[in-house]
Amino acid sequence: MEFEHRSNMGICDKRADMIVHQAEPYNAEPPPGALVGQVTPLDTFYGRNHGPFPLIDKASWRLRVDGLVENPLELSLDELQRRFPERNLVATLQCAGNRRADLMLFHDIPGQVPWGPAAISTACWGGAGLADVLAEAGLQAQATHIAFTGADVSQDTDPPQPFGASIPAAKATAGEVLLAWAMNDQALPTAHGAPLRVVVPGWIGARSVKWLQRITAQAEPTDNYFQAEYSILPPEADPRTAGPGDGITLGPIAIHCAILQPGKDAQLPSGPTKVTGFAFAGDDRTVARVDVSPDGGNLWIHADLDTAENPWTWQHWHTTLTLPPGETELVARAWDDTAAVQPESPATVWNPRGYANNSWARLHVTCSH
Numbered sequence: 001m002e003f004e005h006r007s008n009m010g011i012c013d014k015r016a017d018m019i020v021h022q023a024e025p026y027n028a029e030p031p032p033g034a035l036v037g038q039v040t041p042l043d044t045f046y047g048r049n050h051g052p053f054p055l056i057d058k059a060s061w062r063l064r065v066d067g068l069v070e071n072p073l074e075l076s077l078d079e080l081q082r083r084f085p086e087r088n089l090v091a092t093l094q095c096a097g098n099r100r101a102d103l104m105l106f107h108d109i110p111g112q113v114p115w116g117p118a119a120i121s122t123a124c125w126g127g128a129g130l131a132d133v134l135a136e137a138g139l140q141a142q143a144t145h146i147a148f149t150g151a152d153v154s155q156d157t158d159p160p161q162p163f164g165a166s167i168p169a170a171k172a173t174a175g176e177v178l179l180a181w182a183m184n185d186q187a188l189p190t191a192h193g194a195p196l197r198v199v200v201p202g203w204i205g206a207r208s209v210k211w212l213q214r215i216t217a218q219a220e221p222t223d224n225y226f227q228a229e230y231s232i233l234p235p236e237a238d239p240r241t242a243g244p245g246d247g248i249t250l251g252p253i254a255i256h257c258a259i260l261q262p263g264k265d266a267q268l269p270s271g272p273t274k275v276t277g278f279a280f281a282g283d284d285r286t287v288a289r290v291d292v293s294p295d296g297g298n299l300w301i302h303a304d305l306d307t308a309e310n311p312w313t314w315q316h317w318h319t320t321l322t323l324p325p326g327e328t329e330l331v332a333r334a335w336d337d338t339a340a341v342q343p344e345s346p347a348t349v350w351n352p353r354g355y356a357n358n359s360w361a362r363l364h365v366t367c368s369h
């Protein structure tokens with residue numbers, strides 16, 4: 001069932017049926033049907049990497065907290081665990097490139113990973129609250145952004161650069177952001193950032209920096225290449241020549257949903273068909289409703305929605321539909337609690353780097369007469 005994916009720098013244990021877009025660096029998503037549980041097993045959780053896993057000596061590893069703080073800190077993992085209360089939070093992580101493959105069908109996006117709909121997973125994270133650590137360091141008044149630097153070096157940049165990101169201080173101190181050393185009650189795996197990673201609930205995965213080494217309080221967002229890379233460029237821009245300020249920087253995730261059951265291109269007997277999926281609302285928003293259509297979006301009915309465990313997780317939904325005989329397209333669209341709804345098609349949201357495709361979930365099925 002399991003195999004070991006060996007990169008030159010690390011090992012990652014994933015199920016055999018992962019859809020591996022790239023072996024090195026490791027970029028893989030599970031088959032969508034594997035996302036039925038509220039919490040995703042470790043061997044099923046998607047992996048998104050911009051470089052090889054770094055080699056980290058846990059004994060000499062330290063977390064540095066510096067920049068615009070009153071008391072700079074340097075902490076071993078042991079010190080971090082002893083000095084700060086462990087917080088646990090179930091939170092969904094979603095890559096901004098999730099469902100890029102559907103955007104590519106509309107218009108090509110060269111040089112980017114063609115993610116299907118499963119670059120999203122949920123874990124129970126355990127670690128120190130970033131707010132607690134920042135309180136100990138003492139943020140200065142001008143510290144409006146908190147920057148994170150990882151230990152992995154990406155060849156995507158010239159010259160190569162460690163992966164990094166930043167978030168506004170208001171989000172960093174809001175309470176839900178974790179410095180996680182545990183995932184699903186186990187030690188954080190190497191593939192997911194051991195010994196320590198950031199988890200920024202409700203924001204694009206790229207801000208949840210793995211293999212964290214340094215937290216810097218500063219007056220501006222980070223100038224790390226990946227901060228500006230994860231942005232929505234204007235439609236005519238060339239990603240190879242676009243500058244750091246040209247795009248809309250991505251933060252909170254937009255309302256989005258997926259159909260899990262029936263599977264892709266299913267052949268179904270006529271009569272009532274069970275349809276299930278999940279929806280996910282970004283930042284501290286929750287999913288307010290999911291509507292499902294049996295016929296490509298003419299007729300709609302609302303699905304039964306599980307209550308939110310907390311605002312940071314996806315919510316599963318289910319319903320039973322009577323499908324028309326022959327070929328049809330099942331469609332689902334979610335609304336969040338600000339009444340934002342998903343756009344209809346990938347064409348509506350296409351952008352040169354292929355981020356944030358939150359268009360309606362569509363599934364082609366055939367129903368016997």
Ligand SMILES: Nc1nc2c(c(=O)[nH]1)N[C@H]1C(S)=C(S)[C@@H](COP(=O)(O)O)O[C@H]1N2
Nearest residue numbers: 046047048049050095150163205206209210
């Ligand atoms: N250090 C580091 N952190 C990183 C990345 C990376 O390549 N290096 N990838 C980011 C992106 S784009 C995503 S979507 C998530 C994926 O986390 P996962 O591999 O644990 O699923 O990690 C983020 N943190």
Ligand SMILES: [Mo]
Nearest residue numbers: 095096205206
């Ligand atoms: Mo991502």
